[in-house]
Amino acid sequence: MRRFVVVGHKAVTNPKFSLNDLPGGAGRMDIIARCVNASLFLSHDLRRDVEFFAVLLGEPAPPVTIKFSGEHVRYLSPDERSPAALIKKALERGIPPEGEAEATPGVYISKRSFADVISGMDNLVYLHEDGEDIRSVELTGNETFVLSDHQNLTPEEEAVLDAKGAKKVSLGKKLYHADHCIVMVNWETDRR
Numbered sequence: 001m002r003r004f005v006v007v008g009h010k011a012v013t014n015p016k017f018s019l020n021d022l023p024g025g026a027g028r029m030d031i032i033a034r035c036v037n038a039s040l041f042l043s044h045d046l047r048r049d050v051e052f053f054a055v056l057l058g059e060p061a062p063p064v065t066i067k068f069s070g071e072h073v074r075y076l077s078p079d080e081r082s083p084a085a086l087i088k089k090a091l092e093r094g095i096p097p098e099g100e101a102e103a104t105p106g107v108y109i110s111k112r113s114f115a116d117v118i119s120g121m122d123n124l125v126y127l128h129e130d131g132e133d134i135r136s137v138e139l140t141g142n143e144t145f146v147l148s149d150h151q152n153l154t155p156e157e158e159a160v161l162d163a164k165g166a167k168k169v170s171l172g173k174k175l176y177h178a179d180h181c182i183v184m185v186n187w188e189t190d191r192r
Contacts, residue, residue, distance in 0.1 A: 002189065003121065003144040004039045004182055005053045007114055008032045009151045012058040015091035019081050027058040029084050031149045034179035036083035038186070040070045047186070054087070055114045065100075065112040066090050073106030115160045118146070124166035126158075127181055131168035134188055141192070145185050147178050 010027035017026035022033060032054045039052040050070040057063055066087050068076070076082055090103035100110035118124065121144040125137075146153075146161060153161075171184050 001049055001051060001142055002047075002186075003051045003053065004035065004185075005055065005114075005117055005121075005144060005146045006032060006035045006178060007055045007146075007148045007153060007157060008057060009149055010058045011054065011056040011149070013056050013061045013064045013091065014059065015088050017088065019084055019088070022080060022084055026084070028149055029087065030080055031178055032056070032087065033080040033083040034177075035182055036068055036076075037078050037080075038179040038182035040068060040073065040076065041078045046070050046073065046076070050186075053117055055112075055117060056087075057114075061095070063111065063113040063116075064091070064095055065110045065117055067100065067108040067110070069106040069108070071106070075104060076106075114157055118160050118164055121164075124161060124164050125169050126153075126161050126166040127171060127185070128168050129170050129173055129175060131170040134169050134171055134185070137167065137169050139189055139192060141189060143189075145182070147181055149178055 011029050011032050012027040022030035036052050039050050040046050048071045052068040054066045086104055086107045090107055090109040093103040095111050100108040103109050123143045125143045125145045127147040
């Protein structure tokens with residue numbers, strides 16, 4: 001199982017956001033939506049062996065984690081509004097006090113923080129421009145790739161990864177959009 005964890009530092013946790021204003025009023029939910037699609041979509045199919053986690057840290061009630069399961073997700077189309085609408089429905093459903101709840105088929109909501117999500121995962125790969133070149137790193141196909149939205153991970157978030165022994169891996173010395181990084185990781189791991 002390949003996993004992607006993306007931290008949305010400004011992505012709102014209120015379901016009242018407009019699908020017509022994902023970059024602004026929704027706190028860059030457009031980035032999260034593009035990352036969902038980059039993680040899960042193939043041409044005319046979905047990646048059934050991928051899970052995507054969005055850790056939403058925006059107002060009013062952070063943290064909220066939304067998980068998309070490639071094996072179980074339904075009603076997902078390859079445009080920005082579709083994953084954003086599923087996130088909105090999950091937030092409308094409400095956050096369970098414990099564990100996670102399925103909001104729509106294959107989309108789950110929980111109150112887990114970044115540290116909570118990371119604590120349950122192994123084979124962590126932190127995508128960072130100062131890491132080791134991905135082409136020289138052995139990958140098993142069961143990694144969890146961690147990246148951030150338009151902001152860098154905070155020192156506290158990086159400390160969580162350090163404590164779990166995450167490998168720092170680079171896709172190159174240039175800074176790429178988060179969804180582009182996910183496409184490159186999928187391409188690189190598919191080739192292996």
